[in-house]
Structures are given as C-alpha cells and as structure tokens.
Amino acid sequence: MKTKHILLSHGAGGREMGRLIEQVFLARYGAGGKPGDDSAVLTLGGGQLAFTTDSFVVAPLFFPGGDIGRLAVAGTVNDLLTAAARPLALSASFILEEGLEIETLMAIAGSMRDTAAECGVAIVTGDTKVVPKGAADQVFITTSGVGEVVRPGVSGAAARPGDRVILTGTVGDHGAAVMLARENLLQGGGLASDVAPLTDLVLTLLAEGIEVHAMRDPTRGGIAASLNEIARQSGVAITIEESRVPVQPGVAAACEALGLDVFQVANEGKMLIFVAPGDAARALEVVRSRRYGQDASLIGEVLPGPPRRVQVRTLLGTTRLLDPPAGELLPRIC
Amino acid sequence: MKFIDEFRDRELVQDLSRRLGRLAAGPATVMEVCGTHTMAAARFGLKSLLPPGVRLISGPGCPVCVTAQADLDAFLALGRTPDTVLATFGDMVRVPGSRTSLERERARGAVVRVVYSPLDAVDLAREQPGKTVVFFGVGFETTMPATAVAIKSAAALNLDNFLVLCVHKTMPAAIRALLAGGELKISGLLLPGHVTTIIGAAAYDFIPRDFGVPGAVAGFEPVDMLLALEAILRQLQEGAARIDNVYPRAVQAQPNPRAAALLDEVFAPSDAEWRGLGVIPGSGVTIREAYARFDARVRFPEVWQELPPAPPSACRCGEVLRGALRPSQCPQFDKSCNPTQPLGPCMVSSEGACAAAYRYERR
Numbered sequence: 001m002k003t004k005h006i007l008l009s010h011g012a013g014g015r016e017m018g019r020l021i022e023q024v025f026l027a028r029y030g031a032g033g034k035p036g037d038d039s040a041v042l043t044l045g046g047g048q049l050a051f052t053t054d055s056f057v058v059a060p061l062f063f064p065g066g067d068i069g070r071l072a073v074a075g076t077v078n079d080l081l082t083a084a085a086r087p088l089a090l091s092a093s094f095i096l097e098e099g100l101e102i103e104t105l106m107a108i109a110g111s112m113r114d115t116a117a118e119c120g121v122a123i124v125t126g127d128t129k130v131v132p133k134g135a136a137d138q139v140f141i142t143t144s145g146v147g148e149v150v151r152p153g154v155s156g157a158a159a160r161p162g163d164r165v166i167l168t169g170t171v172g173d174h175g176a177a178v179m180l181a182r183e184n185l186l187q188g189g190g191l192a193s194d195v196a197p198l199t200d201l202v203l204t205l206l207a208e209g210i211e212v213h214a215m216r217d218p219t220r221g222g223i224a225a226s227l228n229e230i231a232r233q234s235g236v237a238i239t240i241e242e243s244r245v246p247v248q249p250g251v252a253a254a255c256e257a258l259g260l261d262v263f264q265v266a267n268e269g270k271m272l273i274f275v276a277p278g279d280a281a282r283a284l285e286v287v288r289s290r291r292y293g294q295d296a297s298l299i300g301e302v303l304p305g306p307p308r309r310v311q312v313r314t315l316l317g318t319t320r321l322l323d324p325p326a327g328e329l330l331p332r333i334c
Numbered sequence: 335m336k337f338i339d340e341f342r343d344r345e346l347v348q349d350l351s352r353r354l355g356r357l358a359a360g361p362a363t364v365m366e367v368c369g370t371h372t373m374a375a376a377r378f379g380l381k382s383l384l385p386p387g388v389r390l391i392s393g394p395g396c397p398v399c400v401t402a403q404a405d406l407d408a409f410l411a412l413g414r415t416p417d418t419v420l421a422t423f424g425d426m427v428r429v430p431g432s433r434t435s436l437e438r439e440r441a442r443g444a445v446v447r448v449v450y451s452p453l454d455a456v457d458l459a460r461e462q463p464g465k466t467v468v469f470f471g472v473g474f475e476t477t478m479p480a481t482a483v484a485i486k487s488a489a490a491l492n493l494d495n496f497l498v499l500c501v502h503k504t505m506p507a508a509i510r511a512l513l514a515g516g517e518l519k520i521s522g523l524l525l526p527g528h529v530t531t532i533i534g535a536a537a538y539d540f541i542p543r544d545f546g547v548p549g550a551v552a553g554f555e556p557v558d559m560l561l562a563l564e565a566i567l568r569q570l571q572e573g574a575a576r577i578d579n580v581y582p583r584a585v586q587a588q589p590n591p592r593a594a595a596l597l598d599e600v601f602a603p604s605d606a607e608w609r610g611l612g613v614i615p616g617s618g619v620t621i622r623e624a625y626a627r628f629d630a631r632v633r634f635p636e637v638w639q640e641l642p643p644a645p646p647s648a649c650r651c652g653e654v655l656r657g658a659l660r661p662s663q664c665p666q667f668d669k670s671c672n673p674t675q676p677l678g679p680c681m682v683s684s685e686g687a688c689a690a691a692y693r694y695e696r697r
Binding site: 003005006007008009015016019183185258259261314315316317318319320321323326327 | 342344347348376377378379380382383428437438440441442450556672673674682684692693694695696
C-alpha cells in the first residue's frame with residue numbers, strides 16, 4: 001500500500017519521516033551541508049555559522065518540568081550545539097489560535113526569556129500570526145537559530161571506529177512525562193520532563209580540548225533514532241551496553257506499564273557525544289561536573305562494521321538489534 | 335521485591351541457560367502462544383541462551399495478528415458511517431486491511447481514537463452523545479473482562495451510542511486446533527501467563543491428556559521464561575506430559591471466579607475466525623442477548639454483507655501464526671514487507687512474530 005497522504009508516523013522522528021524528507025524535500029532542494037545533521041553549517045567570512053530551525057507542537061502546552069516556550073529555546077539551542085557552535089541568537093514565530101488566553105501566551109514568553117537568559121542566547125526577531133478557532137491547536141512555535149562554530153567538522157558523519165559514546169543523563173524523561181500528562185495515565189508518577197539547554201555542558205567540553213567527533217540530541221525517536229542516524233551517516237556500527245544506559249526507575253516503570261521501549265522515547269535535555277577513545281575518561285569527568293550532566297554515562301562504542309548496524313548488549317549479556325523506530329510512537333511530544 | 339530486576343538477573347539467567355544445556359536430550363520445538371512472550375524472547379535475546387537443537391517458535395498468540403481480515407475490513411467500513419468514532423487499542427492503527435488501514439482512514443478524515451482501556455471508549459460515548467462510538471474488542475481472555483466491564487458500565491449509564499465490535503478470542507480451542515492439525519511436531523507448549531490468571535491452569539489439562547504434549551505456564555520476565563523452558567525439558571527427559579505452573583505468583587489451577595462470572599454474564603462462547611487458522615469452533619465469544627444493544631454486529635449487520643472480497647496478497651502471516659513458517663523464512667521478510675510498509679499484521683503489531691524478528695534479530 002503506497003502512501004498518498006501525510007500520516008502521523010511521518011512526524012514521529014522514525015523511518016517514515018526520514019523517507020518523507022528524502023523523497024519530498026531533499027529530492028527537490030537538497031541540503032546545503034551534510035544531510036542528516038540538525039544544523040546546517042555555512043561559511044561566513046573567515047569562520048563558520050551554524051543555522052537551524054525547528055517547530056514545536058507539543059500538547060499539553062504546560063507539562064511537568066517545562067512548557068512549550070522552554071522547549072522551543074532549549075531545543076533550538078541544543079541543535080546548534082550539535083554542530084559545536086556557540087548559540088548566538090534565535091527567532092521565534094508564533095501561530096496562535098483565536099481564543100487563546102493572552103495570559104497563557106505571556107507565561108510562555110516569560111519561560112522563553114528565562115531559558116534564553118539561562119544559556120546566554122538572545123531572541124532577536126519573530127513573527128505573529130493568528131488563525132481562526134480550530135485551525136491550530138492553541139500555540140505552534142517555529143524557531144530558527146544561528147551560532148558560531150567553535151570547532152569545525154563535528155558532524156553525524158564524522159563518527160569513527162573506536163569512538164566512545166557518552167550519554168549525558170537519564171533517558172525517556174521527557175516523552176514519558178508528556179505522555180502521562182496528556183493522556184492522564186498512571187496518576188502520581190511524579191515524572192518530569194528533562195527539557196534544558198546544554199550550552200554550558202557542551203561548550204565546556206569543547207573548551208577543555210576534548211576530541212569530539214559527533215553530537216546529537218536524542219529528541220523524537222529517542223536514542224534509538226539518533227544512534228541509527230549517526231551509524232547511517234558515518235557508515236559505522238555502534239554497540240550499546242544496556243546496563244550502562246541510565247533510566248530513572250519511575251520512567252522505566254511507566255515504559256514497562258505502557259509497553260514502550262525507553263530507547264525510543266524522546267529526551268529534551270540530553271546529548272549523545274562521540275569522543276575519541278583517548279579522551280573518553282576525561283570527557284565523562286567534565287560532563288559529570290557540569291549542570292545537567294551529573295548522571296552521564298559511557299554507554300557504548302563505535303565499531304567498524306557491519307556498517308549502519310546498531311546493537312545492544314542486553315542486561316542478560318545477550319545481543320539484540322536496536323532498530324530505528326517505526327510507526328507513530330508518541331505524537332506531539334515536542 | 336519488585337519482580338522485575340530479580341527476574342532479569344544476569345547470573346541467574348546464565349545459570350538457567352547452563353541448566354537447560356544439561357537437561358536437553360535432543361532436538362525439541364517449543365511453541366509459545368503469546369505475543370508478549372514473542373517480544374520478550376526477542377528483546378532479551380533468549381534464543382541465544384537455548385541449547386543447540388532446542389527451538390522456540392511463535393504460534394497464534396498475537397491478538398491483533400489473529401484478527402481476521404474480514405473483521406478488520408468491517409471495522410474500517412464502520413468508520414465511513416457518518417458520526418461514527420472508532421475506538422481502538424493503538425496496536426491496530428497501522429495494520430493493513432484489504433484496502434486501507436485505520437491510520438489511513440484517520441488521515442482521510444475518519445475519527446479514530448486510540449484508547450488504553452475500553453472504559454475510555456465508554457467515556458468518549460458519554461462525552462459525545464451525537465456520535466456513535468464503536469470499540470474494537472480485540473484480545474484474549476486477559477482483555478475480555480475489561481470489555482465486559484465497559485459494556486456493563488454503558489448499560490448502567492443507559493448509553494445508546496456505545497457499541498463493541500467483539501472479536502475477542504479464547505486460547506484453549508486454538509491450541510487444540512493447532513495440535514489436532516498436526517502440521518508441526520510440537521515438543522512442548524509455553525503457555526501464556528496472563529491469560530491463565532483468568533482461565534486457570536487446569537484449562538490446559540487436555541494438552542497432555544489428549545495429545546501427550548508437555549506444557550508450562552510462564553510469566554514474562556527472562557527468568558520466568560527460562561524456568562518454564564526448564565520445566566518442559568525436564569518433562570521431556572522424564573518422558574512425562576503434564577501442565578507445570580511456573581508462574582505461581584499470579585496463576586492458580588482454577589479460574590479467577592470474579593472474572594469467570596463477569597465473562598459469563600456478558601459473553602457467550604461462539605465460533606471465531608482466526609487469521610491463519612480459519613474458523614475454530616468455540617474459540618470466540620459473542621455478546622449475550624441481554625446486552626445486544628451494545629453489539630456492533632447487531633446494529634450494523636449490513637457491513638459484513640457489503641464487504642468486497644479481499645484482493646490476493648503475498649502476505650504469509652497465516653503460516654507464521656501456525657508456526658509453519660518462521661519470519662526469516664518468508665520470502666517477503668525485509669524485502670517487500672517491513673515495519674514501514676507492512677504486508678500484514680505480523681510485521682506491524684507490537685506483538686507480531688515478524689515485527690520481533692525484524693526489530694531485534696535481523697542479520
């Protein structure tokens with residue numbers, strides 16, 4: 001059955017979305033830099049500029065641990081950081097549904113101001129559109145961001161055999177928290193989103209001279225999506241040690257109860273960092289010493305082959321594939 | 335004890351694997367008949383812990399997968415009735431029907447709502463009196479009590495816009511049909527732990543008695559499954575056949591009396607059509623006369639009459655469900671059939687054998 005219409009799975013961050021992007025967008029206007037990275041890198045004068053864009057359609061607007069405004073700033077900043085760029089400025093465009101309470105909008109804007117101040121980025125331009133009731137769900141935010149590349153060459157295509165994979169903290173927090181909040185499930189879970197801008201953590205790592213080859217923030221599709229993207233872009237294999245992937249007990253329990261694979265659940269305040277093996281121990285120390293990195297763990301490594309294969313050594317010591325996610329997973333979590 | 339970590343303990347698992355190696359007396363084919371077992375085995379890589387010659391194969395244990403094509407086509411057709419809301423468990427959304435799927439109907443404008451419980455569907459009916467909510471009653475005995483409660487709840491609320499398209503199925507009759515069919519030599523059966531909390535382990539006594547086949551009722555953690563496999567291999571070594579309850583923390587010999595009473599009040603046994611197995615007498619349920627006003631088949635009988643015949647398909651899900659074909663042996667596996675473009679339910683259901691093989695075991 002060939003698809004003629006957009007389906008929810010096209011937005012899930014899994015296989016279907018990848019194919020849609022290739023077949024519709026890349027096929028027509030291509031991707032300037034390395035296709036697959038979260039930020040494009042442009043040459044400007046003597047240096048390089050990272051440029052990224054994102055849209056935020058999360059429901060509900062306010063969830064434990066954050067809101068759509070904080071998500072918009074942190075998500076865009078983190079995308080710039082994956083290109084080893086210091087985030088400089090963001091734009092923020094709003095599509096507002098008629099009838100939205102202005103106080104709600106003020107709360108969102110205030111949250112954006114606070115998050116931007118936390119990570120030293122300026123929101124410098126924007127746009128506002130209003131559509132009739134029913135034509136949008138309260139607020140949609142689109143951002144773009146620019147940053148100054150401080151270390152050229154960091155890309156999803158640059159992972160090498162031997163690289164160690166650092167995960168900066170626990171997985172599944174954001175997707176699980178939003179899912180439970182939206183569907184009103186499993187009362188009393190106490191789960192909260194991890195949404196956070198990682199500027200300090202990443203820039204410190206780079207300032208310390210750690211040899212970083214690739215970085216990715218594992219949003220929709222979780223670390224399963226990001227690890228497979230990098231394996232594909234770099235043409236390498238990746239192996240992950242399940243026992244080393246940190247998961248909060250509440251998140252693990254929620255995922256077990258709902259039949260979700262925590263490796264496929266979204267994160268909004270985490271980074272996967274591929275470092276040269278000689279720098280791995282020091283890198284882990286640096287990350288653990290910074291805010292949002294205290295639970296960082298060395299979760300795996302890059303192997304020469306088979307190319308594009310991501311596998312997990314399970315808690316039991318057996319091996320299984322970690323496939324890119326397919327299907328709709330959790331809609332509207334970012 | 336939280337019953338998760340302890341049952342995934344690496345050393346315990348490795349020890350059990352060694353014990354299985356010492357018990358195995360020759361080749362054996364053990365069939366599991368529960369989609370959760372299928373997925374757990376794949377997710378934890380359990381097959382690599384089995385002794386050489388001992389195979390674990392999947393049977394018709396995935397409720398979404400065994401739903402007959404005609405039943406899914408009928409549910410999809412109901413979505414085109416004006417003012418109808420289709421309520422379904424999430425797992426059905428991407429299953430291809432003969433011509434379309436819930437996912438595609440939703441994109442086309444049909445109202446399809448994913449629910450986690452049939453009671454959510456009752457809430458939908460209460461909140462939208464102008465719409466008719468049809469809940470797709472898929473699942474085995476574990477799920478049936480919830481549907482029964484939903485129907486009773488709708489009755490108590492006097493709702494006239496809540497319907498169930500009941501395609502629930504019961505395990506023992508399907509197991510009997512499989513064993514009687516003799517297509518495959520099955521050395522032992524790994525029996526579904528949660529279904530058995532409802533029906534009681536004694537429901538399987540016919541398996542050793544009428545077919546001489548060993549069985550073990552198993553839970554879903556790795557240690558649970560390995561202990562059950564150990565029980566089966568021990569029976570084979572002894573030349574015995576019985577039903578071992580290896581999930582005593584949840585399962586007893588007798589059925590759960592409250593569940594049994596509830597099911598008996600709302601449902602009557604009936605024949606059911608299973609994908610891959612055809613019509614099996616006494617393997618399904620229909621909604622009793624007293625609750626017929628909640629039966630979608632009673633409200634919309636014309637839907638089945640108007641179904642066009644299914645076009646031919648290369649999908650061999652039926653054989654996979656009987657254990658006659660392993661997913662990796664299907665010519666379409668990972669070629670024309672994959673999770674993004676599934677030919678049938680086994681590749682897209684979260685409990686499907688092909689989905690498990692694709693996600694966790696593909697070379």
